[in-house]
Amino acid sequence: MIPAAFEYSRAHSVTEAVAQLREAGPEAKVIAGGQSLLPMMRMRLARPAHLVDVNAVRELDYVRVEDGHLRVGAMTRHVTLARSEVVQRHLPLLAEMASEVGDAQIRSRGTLGGVMAHADAAGDYPTLATMLDAMIVTDRRRIAAGDFFQHLFTTPLDLDELVCEVVFPVAAGPRRYLKFRRRLFDWAIVGAGVQRTEAGWRVGLTHVGPTPVRARGVEAALASGATPVEAAAHASDGLEPTSDVRATADFRLHLARVLTRRALEQAA
Amino acid sequence: MGQTLRLKVNGVERIDEVEPRLLLVYYLREVCGLTGTHVGCDTSQCGACTVLLAGAPVKSCNMLALQAEGASLTTIEGLAAPGELHPLQTAFWEQHGLQCGFCTPGFIMAATALLADNPDPSDEEIGRGLEGNLCRCTGYVNIRKAVKAAGEAVRAGAAAPMGG
Ligand SMILES: Cc1cc2nc3c(=O)[nH]c(=O)nc-3n(C[C@H](O)[C@H](O)[C@H](O)COP(=O)(O)OP(=O)(O)OC[C@H]3O[C@@H](n4cnc5c(N)ncnc54)[C@H](O)[C@@H]3O)c2cc1C
Ligand code: FES
Ligand code: FES
Numbered sequence: 001m002i003p004a005a006f007e008y009s010r011a012h013s014v015t016e017a018v019a020q021l022r023e024a025g026p027e028a029k030v031i032a033g034g035q036s037l038l039p040m041m042r043m044r045l046a047r048p049a050h051l052v053d054v055n056a057v058r059e060l061d062y063v064r065v066e067d068g069h070l071r072v073g074a075m076t077r078h079v080t081l082a083r084s085e086v087v088q089r090h091l092p093l094l095a096e097m098a099s100e101v102g103d104a105q106i107r108s109r110g111t112l113g114g115v116m117a118h119a120d121a122a123g124d125y126p127t128l129a130t131m132l133d134a135m136i137v138t139d140r141r142r143i144a145a146g147d148f149f150q151h152l153f154t155t156p157l158d159l160d161e162l163v164c165e166v167v168f169p170v171a172a173g174p175r176r177y178l179k180f181r182r183r184l185f186d187w188a189i190v191g192a193g194v195q196r197t198e199a200g201w202r203v204g205l206t207h208v209g210p211t212p213v214r215a216r217g218v219e220a221a222l223a224s225g226a227t228p229v230e231a232a233a234h235a236s237d238g239l240e241p242t243s244d245v246r247a248t249a250d251f252r253l254h255l256a257r258v259l260t261r262r263a264l265e266q267a268a
Numbered sequence: 269m270g271q272t273l274r275l276k277v278n279g280v281e282r283i284d285e286v287e288p289r290l291l292l293v294y295y296l297r298e299v300c301g302l303t304g305t306h307v308g309c310d311t312s313q314c315g316a317c318t319v320l321l322a323g324a325p326v327k328s329c330n331m332l333a334l335q336a337e338g339a340s341l342t343t344i345e346g347l348a349a350p351g352e353l354h355p356l357q358t359a360f361w362e363q364h365g366l367q368c369g370f371c372t373p374g375f376i377m378a379a380t381a382l383l384a385d386n387p388d389p390s391d392e393e394i395g396r397g398l399e400g401n402l403c404r405c406t407g408y409v410n411i412r413k414a415v416k417a418a419g420e421a422v423r424a425g426a427a428a429p430m431g432g
Contacts, residue, residue: 001310001311002289002291002294003289003291004289005287005288005289006288006289007288008271008288008332008334010334010337031332031335034330034331034332034335035312035330038291038312038330038331038332039311039312039330042291042310042311043311051288051332053332053334053335055335056337079324102400103315103399103400103401104325104378104381104382104397104398104399104400105315105318105325105326105327105330105378105400106312106327106400108321108324108325108326109326109330109331183399184395184396184399185399185400
């Protein structure tokens with residue numbers, strides 16, 4: 001399947017990328033790893049008139065720790081996150097998630113910024129960002145993760161706005177992220193993540209609705225001394241997932257509870 | 269409208285004019301004439317089109333040719349000198365790691381990257397390392413055997429897997 005024709009330009013800096021997006025107008029799109037955008041273009045679900053390639057924007061490829069925060073450039077690829085000693089030490093759950101995004105080939109190309117901007121309901125990093133209150137930094141503003149994932153594939157990003165960085169709080173305590181899927185490289189049918197922080201447990205869910213969910217009911221139960229089994233029973237509170245070919249809504253609610261319990265029991 | 273693409277394919281420098289929408293796999297097959305890289309699913313699922321980009325495995329059906337600007341690519345044709353076989357090619361042959369062979373170039377390229385990182389992978393590590401590749405006829409048991417045998421050959425110094 002061949003995508004419809006488009007114009008192509010390559011940016012070498014954030015400034016250049018934004019200028020190229022502006023000049024190309026509202027039908028232009030950023031291409032990062034292309035691992036979500038190209039499949040959509042080949043199926044003609046997306047038909048941008050112009051692609052601005054940001055793979056040569058070196059200034060967006062970094063991982064560093066500053067003032068209790070892990071700052072990750074938008075062009076950092078999954079494989080880099082998975083192997084980074086800095087990530088493994090300061091936010092190991094991010095490295096663990098990265099090592100299970102798609103398959104080795106997808107991980108060579110796909111980027112953190114691409115996952116955030118794409119805002120697929122089954123994306124893994126958006127769940128971590130939501131449960132830890134991460135900040136998405138663009139070329140013009142900072143947006144809290146809780147405000148960023150508005151709906152399926154929907155974010156507050158302007159058409160010419162570039163995601164530059166994601167800022168996570170560091171957290172190296174017990175954690176676990178579990179995905180239920182039929183084949184290793186599939187997206188999560190449902191995912192559950194737990195992270196122990198200085199302020200208690202944070203719990204997040206993937207693909208139980210159009211956006212990632214912070215399971216506050218589970219967090220509150222744990223804070224008041226509930227066991228993992230008791231707390232996980234709250235994982236499906238207030239959720240309204242939809243049914244699709246992979247899972248019915250009821251099965252998704254069941255998975256939310258079971259995966260949350262297992263993640264809490266296995267957290268290390 | 270064509271744009272200039274400069275890159276290295278199997279060690280050879282090339283300059284071509286390509287349309288932006290040309291996918292890397294069709295560039296390799298139709299412009300370079302390297303038809304060893306196969307198109308299986310065409311939906312980024314099967315891994316038959318896997319090639320190495322600066323040593324990293326990528327699905328060439330899921331990349332624009334222009335995104336390989338300045339890069340060094342290795343395809344199945346570039347793994348060994350003409351008339352010779354890479355240890356993985358020998359091992360797939362000897363261990364019966366293929367039936368129809370359609371998936372084989374992709375498996376061998378993905379396994380090359382795997383062995384470059386980890387020359388002595390466990391069964392589990394081979395399974396994980398090759399999770400992006402599907403085979404519809406051999407099954408995975410002999411493929412795993414082939415990767416193990418190639419790992420042994422590489423460790424014994426037959427030849428280093430190409431890192432790109
Ligand atoms: C077989 C397969 C399995 C996968 N499994 C998973 C999985 O398990 N979990 C998971 O999370 N993902 C999965 N993915 C998706 C993968 O992680 C993608 O890499 C990711 O969703 C998009 O990142 P990208 O860099 O490839 O972005 P692209 O595909 O290049 O872009 C995606 C969208 O984001 C926009 N965009 C990209 N970067 C920016 C930026 N810096 N600023 C503004 N907009 C931007 C683009 O315009 C486009 O709309 C899978 C993909 C495939 C093909
Ligand atoms: S043809 Fe590229 S992944 Fe199947
Ligand atoms: S050998 Fe036929 S698909 Fe793998």
